[in-house]
Amino acid sequence: MAEKQTEGRGPTQGAGGGGKARSDINDVARLARVSRQTVSNVLNNRTGYSEETRTRVLRAIEALDYQPHRAARSLRSQRTMQLGYHMPGEQLAAENAFVLGFIQALVRAAADHGHHVLVFTEQDDELEVFRELVAIRGVDGFILSGSRGDDPRAHYLHEAGVPFAVFGRTAPGLPQTWVDIDSVAAASSAVDYLVGRGHERLAYVGYDAQKSWDVERLEGFRKGLADHGIRVPERSIIVGRALEAVHADVLRLLGGKRPPTAVVTGSDVLAAVVVNAAKSLGLRVGQDLAVTGFDGGFVRHMTEPVLTSVRIPVDRIAAELIACCLRMIDDGTAQSTGILVPTEIAVGASA
Amino acid sequence: MAEKQTEGRGPTQGAGGGGKARSDINDVARLARVSRQTVSNVLNNRTGYSEETRTRVLRAIEALDYQPHRAARSLRSQRTMQLGYHMPGEQLAAENAFVLGFIQALVRAAADHGHHVLVFTEQDDELEVFRELVAIRGVDGFILSGSRGDDPRAHYLHEAGVPFAVFGRTAPGLPQTWVDIDSVAAASSAVDYLVGRGHERLAYVGYDAQKSWDVERLEGFRKGLADHGIRVPERSIIVGRALEAVHADVLRLLGGKRPPTAVVTGSDVLAAVVVNAAKSLGLRVGQDLAVTGFDGGFVRHMTEPVLTSVRIPVDRIAAELIACCLRMIDDGTAQSTGILVPTEIAVGASA
């Protein structure tokens, strides 16, 4: 069965000895006895080839361990297969505890679609890196998180016509795709949980209202109270950003007269602070005082007892974000859609 | 002063109205009345043009807001200007508290050199993503961290001839570039600090020996003791991975007879656990019991009082790693070098 020997050599070998040059699409084509284009078609599973050719091509790809050159691909197809994630830059921010898990989830979700994640943070001007990344066409789209109100990043990306998906809601006027948890429902579910376990004197500890989440979680707490016809004094609602200050306020509250029996918090980090304060006063968390967290990441395990916490389903959120973003990239259209993903309560021993 | 008008049109405009096509190198060349190549040379600051041409080119670049197309560049130059960072994948691992700060530092350091960071994590097989990234030429090099002993990742990258720099030491036989803190000295400096403040009954709480760091920190603790001629009972050395178990052990230790007056820990997360346990027993941390952490990230502020901690200088480390990695990429040579960066003690109120 005389092979036609179009040009019998294998993958382009460097003339010398050691140089093991990677094979390109032409090598595959040669081995499979088809044209470049057919290989390309198989690779991008388009139509226009027989089943038999397909297997021959796949076999050749396998044999040569061929993988298409990313840069060459992007150059022609205008797709980098990379998404950019703008991470918050503050080194010591308490929200950071959440971000790592989010990144992990994003990376995984992106990988499921054959994409990579380029993580960046602002240097000087917040939009600078965005502009650069868009200009050099370094990514196909962006994932944003931690929006505060009217987000300049969202405005810029919209303006520039670059696909993006937001975790959280932002820039009300803009057509955009977002994924969010129902923070109000989530916080109020924490109240439900505590009331269900017999608590009536509740308190709330949260961040001051910098991001929409902070506002909504407090709102959810208030709604939860209202649902059960409970009223709490205003001093039982503590908000702040500096953990030291929050700690002091909590100490005062717990040490005061008619202290709360349960505390809902806006994050696991804050819950840890509350646990700390409670223990300083000799209270046994989980027995003398119930505490719920909000996040469900690794911080939940840092306290003793392990926190009962409203878990933010990062995997689900990341999957939706990536899927939405990729859909926008494929369609080229920016329709306004929002997805609310449900939270659940991860039960620990703190409440 | 009649312009020569080689071909007077500006950046390639889409015929229609709205389409604002980006300008390419030819547009710049045209506007500056030089050739592509000269623009390219200016861009990559090579030699071979007059100062006057240079300014003309720069002016043109400025005017057109030109930025070279990343993919085109990589295709020809074989440089992606991207580095890969393999992040640990476990969602709930306590080491995670450290990773985010490290990523932030890496991203910043890379940006200082005009590079981006592609963060990834293993899916199934640990090396799978490495292989893929190398095959498609998605990055110029890798940054590794969290090496445990003989790291298969390092072996693979060495084998494949891909530049990489490691935070921590690994794979003893391999020529490689690493940056590390002197964990032994760091941990022993914590002992010095505590002894300096009058403590004699010390304890250690660390992770069990999975990574070299864990081992060295304990070793440093022992060295510190030896330096001061102090002996501690073996039960004062607690190692484990599950935070709950560590908590229980610490409770037992602190509640026992002749409990330590100071605890050195192998991470801020563990220190937080110790603080928790101490408070459960009614001890005032910073007064009745001194606790030192190890890391210096945001976790340090999660406890009350704020932790006194051995700070790992992530910015410095990231800068060195990136610089080393880029040097390897430029030179194409993998020489064996190691850099030990000093730690310092971030003084809080816990010790």
Place this chain on the structure above:
DNA sequence: CCGAGGAGCTTGAACGTTCAATCAATACGT
């Protein structure tokens, strides 16, 4: 029997840059 249409495959061009070679003009040493 012819022409339209489609399935299956191929070919030249293009994407935007850098590489390698070349060229013109000026400066230099003897």
Place this chain on the structure above:
DNA sequence: ACGTATTGATTGAACGTTCAAGCTCCTCGG
């Protein structure tokens, strides 16, 4: 004055892929 560098610049080709045509053969309806 003449060959030879040196400086400043240009041009064709190449990187490895996908796009946009095109080509060939076969089928099928009229």
